[in-house]
Amino acid sequence: xxxxxxxxxxRRFLKTSVAALGTAAIGFPDIIPAxxxxxxxxxxANDRIVIxxxxxxxxxxxxxxxxxxxxxxxxVAVAAVCDVDEAxxxxxxxxxxxxxxxxxxxxxxxxxxxxDAVVIGTPDHWHAVGVVxxxxxxxxxxxxxxxxxxIDEGKAMVRAGRENKVCIQVGSQGRSxxxxxKANRYIANGNIxxxxxxxxxxxxxxxxxxxxxxxxxxxxxxxxxWLGPLPWRPYNAKYCPGTFRWxxxxxxxxIRDRGAHVMSNALWIMNADRKMFASxxxxxxxxxxxxxxxxxxxxxxxxxxxxxxxxxFRNPDWTMVWSQPGEKIPxxxxxxxxxxxxxxxxxxxxxxxxDKLVVWVGDGQVYTELKAVDWTxxxxxxxxxxxxxxxxxxxWLHAIRTGTEPVMNIEAxxxxxxxxxxxNLSLILGxxxxxxxxxxxxxxxxxxxxxxxxxQRYPYVV
Amino acid sequence: MNQPPSPATHTTxxxxxxxxxxxxxxxxxxxxxxxxAGSTSVDDLIAKITTKDNAxxxxxxxGAAPYGAAAVKRLAxxxxxxxxxxxxxxxRALWVIVRHAGRPGAAKEATAVAKELVALLxxxxxxxxxxxxxxxxxxxxDDAIAAVAALxxxxxxxxxxxxxxxxxxxxxxxxxxxSAFASAPEDFKFALADALRKRGEKVxxxxxxxxxxxxxxxxxxxxxxxxx
Numbered sequence: 001x002x003x004x005x006x007x008x009x010x011r012r013f014l015k016t017s018v019a020a021l022g023t024a025a026i027g028f029p030d031i032i033p034a035x036x037x038x039x040x041x042x043x044x045a046n047d048r049i050v051i052x053x054x055x056x057x058x059x060x061x062x063x064x065x066x067x068x069x070x071x072x073x074x075x076v077a078v079a080a081v082c083d084v085d086e087a088x089x090x091x092x093x094x095x096x097x098x099x100x101x102x103x104x105x106x107x108x109x110x111x112x113x114x115x116d117a118v119v120i121g122t123p124d125h126w127h128a129v130g131v132v133x134x135x136x137x138x139x140x141x142x143x144x145x146x147x148x149x150x151i152d153e154g155k156a157m158v159r160a161g162r163e164n165k166v167c168i169q170v171g172s173q174g175r176s177x178x179x180x181x182k183a184n185r186y187i188a189n190g191n192i193x194x195x196x197x198x199x200x201x202x203x204x205x206x207x208x209x210x211x212x213x214x215x216x217x218x219x220x221x222x223x224x225x226w227l228g229p230l231p232w233r234p235y236n237a238k239y240c241p242g243t244f245r246w247x248x249x250x251x252x253x254x255i256r257d258r259g260a261h262v263m264s265n266a267l268w269i270m271n272a273d274r275k276m277f278a279s280x281x282x283x284x285x286x287x288x289x290x291x292x293x294x295x296x297x298x299x300x301x302x303x304x305x306x307x308x309x310x311x312x313f314r315n316p317d318w319t320m321v322w323s324q325p326g327e328k329i330p331x332x333x334x335x336x337x338x339x340x341x342x343x344x345x346x347x348x349x350x351x352x353x354x355d356k357l358v359v360w361v362g363d364g365q366v367y368t369e370l371k372a373v374d375w376t377x378x379x380x381x382x383x384x385x386x387x388x389x390x391x392x393x394x395x396w397l398h399a400i401r402t403g404t405e406p407v408m409n410i411e412a413x414x415x416x417x418x419x420x421x422x423x424n425l426s427l428i429l430g431x432x433x434x435x436x437x438x439x440x441x442x443x444x445x446x447x448x449x450x451x452x453x454x455x456q457r458y459p460y461v462v
Numbered sequence: 463m464n465q466p467p468s469p470a471t472h473t474t475x476x477x478x479x480x481x482x483x484x485x486x487x488x489x490x491x492x493x494x495x496x497x498x499a500g501s502t503s504v505d506d507l508i509a510k511i512t513t514k515d516n517a518x519x520x521x522x523x524x525g526a527a528p529y530g531a532a533a534v535k536r537l538a539x540x541x542x543x544x545x546x547x548x549x550x551x552x553x554r555a556l557w558v559i560v561r562h563a564g565r566p567g568a569a570k571e572a573t574a575v576a577k578e579l580v581a582l583l584x585x586x587x588x589x590x591x592x593x594x595x596x597x598x599x600x601x602x603x604d605d606a607i608a609a610v611a612a613l614x615x616x617x618x619x620x621x622x623x624x625x626x627x628x629x630x631x632x633x634x635x636x637x638x639x640x641s642a643f644a645s646a647p648e649d650f651k652f653a654l655a656d657a658l659r660k661r662g663e664k665v666x667x668x669x670x671x672x673x674x675x676x677x678x679x680x681x682x683x684x685x686x687x688x689x690x
Binding site: 086089090093094098100101102103104105106107108110111129133136137211213214222225231232233295297298299300302428429430431444445446447450451453454455456457458459460461 | 516517519520521523524527546547550551554561562564565566572589592596599600601621622624625626628629631652653656657670671672673674675676677678679680681682683684
């Protein structure tokens with residue numbers, strides 16, 4: 001391993017350390033990391049970035065597809081796949097091809113110097129540990145949303161990203177979609193006046209209507225490793241796969257699963273990422289969070305079925321409401337909705353002083369009203385971040401190559417996740433909370449303050 | 463002591479049962495908890511929790527907050543119930559009590575609940591002790607530290623005990639971890655060293671194992687693919 005000299009920016013270091021590596025690269029295996037061939041002033045290895053995938057079931061499998069779709073162009077190589085489920089690994093190796101290696105333990109993957117970047121598609125409770133360890137291994141990172149499960153996890157993720165100077169993109173990909181860009185640009189140019197309220201709606205979280213007793217885990221699943229940082233408990237078939245979303249400690253319900261999309265877009269459009277994650281130099285006033293909802297009466301899943309959370313921001317004053325199910329606003333073109341499969345069962349309405357704008361869905365799909373889609377900026381109009389090809393993965397890869405910030409950088413991802421964490425905390429504690437964005441703390445409530453952390457089970461610690 | 467507000471104003475219940483049934487059950491639950499949390503009303507709570515009817519035990523656990531310390535021991539006794547839904551309802555009732563007792567301005571209530579929880583630590587089954595430790599991590603004060611620290615030598619729950627001490631603020635919890643470190647078995651010293659470092663303490667040896675891979679897979683490239 002080549003140690004990065006202290007005090008030198010990683011990217012600059014990579015670009016200036018090529019001379020020594022260039023000749024040594026001859027005879028390398030088929031997959032050559034971008035860092036090995038990078039030259040000053042130009043990207044390395046024909047723009048190819050070598051990626052390892054951690055967590056390849058469900059959404060993680062979808063993310064693997066995004067990487068594989070770029071292999072032929074030479075932009076990306078997939079060198080490794082990792083999962084705690086051996087059955088998934090067997091399938092993934094067939095899908096990825098002969099150049100990939102399978103791992104059960106992601107730490108083997110992180111040891112590989114030929115891997116430039118990792119894509120983390122694990123359940124939520126692994127995000128923080130995975131990101132911190134990958135950053136400390138100097139890998140660039142794409143991590144699924146929501147970024148963190150606790151406030152302290154979020155702090156550790158931001159710190160690790162900053163200290164190791166790696167590029168982290170959080171998978172709230174709504175910000176990269178064309179119509180989200182257009183909605184943002186439309187509002188940023190004052191077309192609905194000053195926005196004072198954002199109402200998000202989303203259908204309810206499911207109820208575990210057929211609970212089952214604890215049992216032995218499936219033979220292909222490493223249950224202890226699946227739990228990782230969580231307190232140990234016996235396996236139950238309702239924990240996974242996928243259903244971790246409906247358990248507070250590993251998922252957190254719709255407010256986290258989809259709130260991390262819809263509210264991420266809202267923070268972006270309201271230019272408010274720093275309203276949750278401020279600093280003494282750029283302070284922001286306290287935010288209050290007040291949640292009410294209904295919990296399932298039985299079953300393993302314990303996340304809110306219905307839920308209303310009100311977030312009050314100050315200076316400028318505006319309110320955001322997460323409403324589950326809330327009042328659905330049907331997409332305006334039924335024929336198009338059916339044709340494109342537009343999931344208008346969730347979205348957000350932006351209420352301005354002179355008009356309002358609806359933004360439907362919010363993740364890999366974003367749609368908005370025609371007045372924003374068709375609006376043409378005049379001279380001097382403000383522009384906002386525009387992801388290359390309106391694609392979230394492309395935005396991440398572009399940021400890695402250029403040393404720029406991706407649209408859903410780790411600070412933004414953590415800010416959105418904080419909203420979801422605090423909403424759930426207010427609900428389960430049954431009281432209004434006050435968040436100090438500068439101190440990064442809940443204030444005036446000792447129990448809630450303690451719950452900003454959930455000490456992790458060693459050695460799966462940040 | 464502050465009068466606890468009705469917990470049903472913030473969270474209520476939901477299930478696949480009809481709304482009417484849910485509303486009726488909620489009303490019944492609220493009626494039950496409107497009485498003082500004496501032994502009779504705790505009996506009522508336990509009776510509801512141990513029914514097999516979700517429309518009864520659901521509202522019962524969701525409305526358990528005002529029972530407070532008086533219900534802790536009885537509910538913990540139900541947590542090992544062989545009916546997993548009954549056990550779950552008891553556990554959740556206890557959590558509702560803890561979350562309510564920890565509210566600002568209710569220090570005496572939190573102390574009373576924590577005292578009852580601490581009393582469970584020496585003898586409760588391991589699964590109950592684990593839950594109790596995490597409950598204590600939210601509301602306990604220094605009084606609980608010795609009882610929690612005693613479990614650092616209990617292999618079944620020591621990871622939860624150290625997590626609990628990590629959440630308890632102040633120097634006494636750090637001192638308890640430090641004291642346990644001296645006599646801990648070698649395999650557990652790494653976890654304690656990590657906890658101490660997170661508390662700002664210097665620890666010689668026992669470097670972090672967090673990045674050390676330990677779990678090998680048996681999955682490799684199929685022979686045909688590997689030969690390509």
